[in-house]
Amino acid sequence: MKNLVYIVTLLFIHSLVSAQTAPPTSSIRGSVWEEKGTPNNTKENGEPALNGILVELRDPDSFELISSTITDASGNFVLPSYPGNYVISYVYPTQGYTDSIDASQTVTVPANGSVSVPGIGLKPVINTLTYCTGKPTTVTSWSETFQLPKYNASLGKLNTVYMYAMESAYHANINIENTGSADNYKLSVGGSILMDLPAVVGDIELLTSVKFSGSLANFDGKVDYAGPSGVSYYYKFASTTSEKRYTSTAQKNIFTGSGNLAIPTTVESSTTISGAGNLETVVSTEVGAGVCVTYEYIPTSLPVSLVAFTVKAEGSQAARLQWSTSAERNNAFFEVQHSTNGKTFESVNSVIGKGTTQVRQEYVFTHENLNPQLLHYYRLKQVDQDGSFTYSPIRSLQLADYKGISLQVASNPVVDGNVKVLIDYSDENLKKSTSVQLYSLQGTVIASQQLELVNGHNEVHLPVHGVAPGLYLVSLKNDSLGSAKTFKVMIQR
Incomplete structure (x- = not known):
């Protein structure tokens, strides 16, 4: 997949940018979610938001990073921007998700305005489970214990575990003032993330760095980070990712069982400057972190276990369908089918499934404007993410005014x-x-x-x-x- 090469190279590339005269006054808003039904790049009811996904804004020609962020608990993101044309890239674990639509989107940003984009729906890879969490950019230093669900062994044999960590760092302002003689300077600012994991799997570390260099004149008598002896940079961003793969039994046991895997995480900032020794700096740093786990497994259970399916009259011209599942695996959606002769069925609605889960799920659908003079028959067509399907038993309904x-x-x-x-x-x-x-x-x-x-x-x-x-x-x-x-x-x- 095209995203994979890009994700790996981010580990080694640092942003080298020039000074801006003012902070950005425009922004881009969107969201990231998990597609449950047929991918259509539109977030629908029942499709969960994805927290902890890295979103980047880049120059379409140079691919220079303009801004970045981590999606919040609602899957939403806001990217600060200057006016112009850009590309939005979504960085996520490709072992667990594929993009339903192209993972890069172009956008034109006006001056002093906010632009909303569709965002992206990510489709789960067959026979994988992926969980993500994270924290949007926050002033350093900070610490958080992230929680990711463990793998339920009843789903089947666990083959491989992937951990995917993401960092977005931004520096709202970076101010330098030369209070001595004219001199050159070199400045490096960054954010570091340490995710503390058991020794058998090893810690995850991420480090970003944004570098600046230039010359400043003799001190002009004002510590204003401007003029001939000062300089200010605004909203400089950096991002990086780290991926780990676990295959040994001892490693996989860390991720297997009930409850959650706790990941204590510490985030700090760093500043390194070199020059004549008379350079004053003020740096504001915020860092966001995201982490995902993907479980790749061989299933042993049936795709979907339907444990109840009832149809009852609701008023004089409507049917209320209710059904339950005890477990689901790769369940894309249920197609509700209706007939008035019990032989020829047509689709009247689709209800998004829950993907893969071991928790009982309840579904409800009301079919309205029925002819009360006819018998009505219903069945469910359960469709997997690979397109395979099964039918439920047929249920019939006789409304109060039926005279057949x-x-x-x-x-x-x-x-x-x-x-x-x-x-x-x-x-x-x-x-x-x-x-x-x-x-x-x-x-x-x-x-x-x-x-x-x-x-x-x-x-x-x-x-x-x-x-x-x-x-x-x-x-x-x-x-x-x-x-x-x-x-x-x-x-x-």
């Missing part, structure tokens, strides 16, 4: 030794083959008749001569109906 098949007993109680059942049939989507049975309350079949329904009125006679007086059940069964129609009848002498 109705039945009644001509006379109840029955006193003439003959149960006369009247059936009205008006829904030709239903099968014609139907059975009518008379049961005792203990479930014994007393009488039964099979018939082919015709449109309109149908009549069935069930002889009950010699049957003991009492309460019985009449049941109508048709394969098109989700359940039998049953009512009580009293037989007397």
